[in-house]
Amino acid sequence: MKDGITVLLAEDHVVVREGLRIMIEADGDITVVGEAKTGREAVLLNRQVRPDVVVMDIAMPLLNGIQATHQILSEFPKAMILILSAHADPEYVDQLMALGVVGYLTKQTSAEMVGRAVREVYSGGTFFSPSVARHLRNNYQKNLLPSQSFKRNKIRLTSREEELLQLIAEGHVNKQIASQLEISIKTVEKHRQNLMEKLHIHEIAGLTRYAIAAGVIESSVQQTTA
Numbered sequence: 001m002k003d004g005i006t007v008l009l010a011e012d013h014v015v016v017r018e019g020l021r022i023m024i025e026a027d028g029d030i031t032v033v034g035e036a037k038t039g040r041e042a043v044l045l046n047r048q049v050r051p052d053v054v055v056m057d058i059a060m061p062l063l064n065g066i067q068a069t070h071q072i073l074s075e076f077p078k079a080m081i082l083i084l085s086a087h088a089d090p091e092y093v094d095q096l097m098a099l100g101v102v103g104y105l106t107k108q109t110s111a112e113m114v115g116r117a118v119r120e121v122y123s124g125g126t127f128f129s130p131s132v133a134r135h136l137r138n139n140y141q142k143n144l145l146p147s148q149s150f151k152r153n154k155i156r157l158t159s160r161e162e163e164l165l166q167l168i169a170e171g172h173v174n175k176q177i178a179s180q181l182e183i184s185i186k187t188v189e190k191h192r193q194n195l196m197e198k199l200h201i202h203e204i205a206g207l208t209r210y211a212i213a214a215g216v217i218e219s220s221v222q223q224t225t226a
Helices: 014-024 039-049 065-075 090-099 111-122 130-142 159-169 174-181 185-199 204-214
Strands: 005-010 030-036 053-056 080-085 103-106
Touching: 005 014, 005 039, 005 111, 014 030, 014 111, 030 039, 030 111, 039 053, 039 065, 053 065, 053 111, 065 080, 065 090, 080 111, 090 103, 090 130, 103 111, 103 130, 159 174, 159 185, 159 204, 174 185, 185 204
Parallel strands: 005 030, 005 053, 053 080, 080 103
Antiparallel strands: none
């Protein structure tokens, strides 16, 4: 069993990249195994080192972070990419979420929070800066069809399903949820499948966005893991 979480940093500014590496490696459970200064280099390094998490800037030379993200996820659909960028414009957020990133942080975020975000997405959750989470919530609600209302009389979730939804949105994995609810992992998996079928959402990121929009959690950036 491997020890610790491996990270690829894709950031064109050397000082920022070095500072991030020092801070996120400080607790000893995260190791930076690659550093890319261009989007193209990020794609190549991801293929070589296969990190657990890619921390990706958007504004990079040769190939920007959006295109690099697209190429990485096309080749490795299960890759976990966490965006860390000064650009939090809605069009960037929407485009990258559509590609399948698992988190989006602004560069106003502290380095300590970046380390926390890496741990969160590695454990199966998602992680967003508050401003990004607000946009996702507002955008999700604005685009709902009437039949998809979050009102409880429209989509009826059992108390167990609501509890499970919150735990999933907070980034807990099946083993942690089973422990929290004092049920078997197999039962957790069954509840999770029922929840996804009822909401017509079949990925963790989608469930988390739903939970944020529904007000189940304020935003994933405020949550802690067990």
